[in-house]
Amino acid sequence: MTDLPRPRRWPLWLVLGVVAMVLSCAAPLIVILTLRDHGSGAAASASPVAVESPEPGDPEQVTQLWLRERIAEVLTQQAGALLRGDERGFLAVAEPKSAAVASLRRQFRSLRALKVTTWQVRITDIPERAGSRWRVVVTYEHCFVDPGCLTGPVSIETTWADRGGVPRMVALSPSASAQDGPRPWEASDLVVAVGKRAVVATTAKQKGRLAEVLREAERAAEVADRYAVDGTPPRHYQIYYAGEAEWRRWYGGDRPEWTAGYAVPVGGGHFDVVLNGKDLHSSVLDDLLRHEMTHAASLPGGGYRTGDNWWLVEGVADLAAAGGRPVSRYESLDDVKRLVSGGWNGPLSAAEPGERAMDWQVSAAYGVGYLAVRHLVDRFGEQAMLAFFKAVVHERESPDEASTEIFGEPWQSLQDDCVSYVRSAAS
Template identity: 90%
Template sequence: MIEPSTPPRRSRWPMWVALGVVGTVLSCAVPIVAIVSLRDRAPEAAAASASPVAVESPEPGDPEQVTQLWLRERIAEALTQQAGALLRGDERGFLAVAEPKSTAVSALRRQFRSLRALKVTTWRVRITDIPDRVGSRWQVAVTYEHCFVEPGCLTGPVSIETTWVDRAGVPRMVAVESSPKAQDGPRPWETSDLVVAVGKRAVVATTAVQKARLAEVLREAERAAEVADRYAVDGTPPRHYQIFYAGEAEWRRWYGGDRPEWTAGYAVPVGGGHFDVVLNGKDLHSSVLDDLLRHEMTHAASLPGGGYRTGENWWLVEGVADLAAAGGRPVSRYESLGDVRRLVSGGWHGPLSTAEPGERATDWQVSAAYGVGYLAVRHLVDRFGEQAMLDFFKAVVHERKSPEEASEGAFGEPWQSLQDDCVSYVRSAAS
């Protein structure tokens, strides 16, 4: 355990990547007569309901599907009004969709205030499934396409389960929760009361308990953005970086929790080419905050919008992020050299594709793995220049070329001999 008065060693940081952006699944076993499509009223407005076939009110004796389709339209109309209220800043209008005294009221109030604090600019609603009857209630998943800060940006979707009651032909929401179909939920604004600080390039959100660190994290994030921007290999760095600073409870809840014990932060794709960066506030000393932000924000800048399954190229993805994290320090001051030395002394001879640590890896093994990635990438930069290295990264990570193919184009050398050279450099740098 590290004493509070002693700055801790720099944590090593894996990047957790969701493999699929939340989508909409057609689960209806019967033909869908009318699919509710919600589209903008204005460039930044929320939604207007449109249905290819009008669904008449159900009559006694009608099949339940008629009621389901009719109810879906009524829910869509209610959510259209709610979306407009959100963008107007009308909290009472946003809550009007909820059944009084139901759990939906407190959940929606929390969402409204957090979404407004995050500067929501677009809120579109899509319902594809028909509601399922559960006793006297109805359940249906709603997909929300949304943007923060930037009007007209590409939207990212999130799926939320909603529960409704029918009050004389008027649906009222009684419960709302993160959809079990979601691969990257719940989002922080779904479950937490957020306090937010907005800068020129970064938006930082946390809870009231962690509010004292908000200004510090924003200040460091603004600085880190200048570094991370350099690694946007597609030429389009994020217009703003979205950062969530998690306390212990939030760390276990946001985006499903369940990260390896050694995780200090991660970047997760949330659709529309956007990434959310999440920091683990537990034991996160100020002396390592800048490095961690540069690392994770570089993931957000450098990776394809849909994320990337690293696998054999883990060393490259994390090596580039750790190069940014190092902030231009010389190799001799890289803090994981001792752990790399321990790895090398234990007989590590490559290849680089084996560098990724397992979930049960010890702290020193994780540190050494990141060190391998950093040293290999640093060697490529020293030999060929940063631009050639980024060309190689783009070819492998964005264009999905093999390292063998990418190496010839970026460096003019066969990958096998160049990889052997990188492994030799890792071993010599750690000696």
């Protein structure tokens, strides 16, 4: 690994926004299939509307509706096989020797390693003809580890061949929306370590760090839990440790160059934390995990578009990352000093760095957020600061409303005080 030139080697970027699922308004029929693992085997239920087999001369929509029922049936069987741990049954949905076989085998083994407990299949579109084949998007609502958790969706385009009235999957495309995919379990063969509060997954090439990351994640969970302002910390934290190739691919890749980790909302109130293994030194792994896992604990379940409040979201996460160290030992303090010496004088709402920001500018921006939040804690206490965070980030109050309500001071004067503190701490 190559050291970066500054002591803070993990500038961070948080993926924001809600995973969206687009449903087809044209489809007159919805098939919903549900499977859950209740610990004593899988229970299955299906509620498709019966559709007669197509006859010669029928409109193509009759074939489409009929084929959707048949696809739903085989996916019901596949879901049951997944929860039973039956790899052969899971692969039976695929056309032998087709591209789908390898993809499904990888999915099965990775999903089982991740302790999949819920696998719900939803088809909202009707299959569309693609030459002699058919394509349809299938949405999978799923959970890991916790059988009773709220599910998160992922939508995957599948391609099918009709083999005498029995559809067989011949290909599937990874989920490809900006945040949705491909998910690590779609794109990679994963090795997984499961702890009491964290699940850590990576590839065989990175397996040597798996135990270390899990150990630090278990410790970080104790800190991150304190920042669950809605009172419900995650039941477990899902963490993916990415090698260089995986970092470029998982969740679409395409992060700013200075990114070392991010937390992405995946539905059901869950976040996946992804760490960039490149240049990630053991000496900063604990800080990085506390930061990103605090995002997972503190943010609304659908994520949050920070904008003017970027300093607050990242400042709280960096407060957790600092692990109680005094301000004088904050790793980005020299970069904040550089920013202040260049004339920075606020406002906090403009602190967010751009994608092309230099490393020291990114580090300084995080430092501004940390120091401002730290000052609020020093003046009003951590609980009051978290109440302010909840009001602004979860309840979407303006800082002006929240400041008057919680701190008893107008935000403009309090922000000026925070800016003065940042400048003083960096002097």
